[in-house]
Amino acid sequence: MHLTAGRLDMRELVKSCKALSDETRLRVLNVLMERDCCVSEVRQALQISQARASRSLSTLYDAGFLRLRRRGLWSLYSIEKENLQEYSVDLIEGVRKALKDDETALLDRHRLEGGKRLGPDQVCKP
Template identity: 45%
Template sequence: MKQLVSYHKALCDETRLRIIALLAEQELCVCNITAVLSLPQSTVSRHLAVLRGAGLVEDRRHGTWMWYSLAPIWHGSQTTFLWSLLTDLRQQEQVQRDRALLSLSCAPATQEASCLSTQELQEGDV
């Protein structure tokens, strides 16, 4: 029961929902998430820790970079719920803006990260 409560509590925050929506697109490093969300690294890391604790996100180290992805979970109703949630999130204007910024900010996980600052993203100097 505690894991179920933790899972749903983790999804009751706008920032964490935005992170989930980004990670549904691809594996990302913290710097990319920070740039897209325009939040301090410590704030993003705290939200990622909550998502990781709930079993929604997993991480891996690649050199000096920490990469995050959606955890390959899920049991029956959790899978259905999460896919339904992602479908709803993709229709939100904020998530669409985040996805557009993501396409400008991020190198594929197979390469070294190319982190752009929030200012560079907003100015379009890419």
């Protein structure tokens, strides 16, 4: 094991916390905890604009919380598990606990289930 010797972790941490400092992005993370989603699914579940959904996902991605797989026209986002920073595991766990019983979070998750699946699985043939 080489010495990673975190030197500039402060900036990284600020970036991570900033990414979690917005209701929309927390709601996005919340639905992604249920299952992988493409942008339009997030948009539907949260009832927000396309641009807003896309930007929220990008921000979370840039902060290292998400993984992105392109499938044809779709961008399939999921919570990063492999290359997640150690401290990010704790942050995400905190978010999960906090939103477990939150009204908005519950509603978003409900809409995600209820909404008809528009994801790449139905349409895209790799």
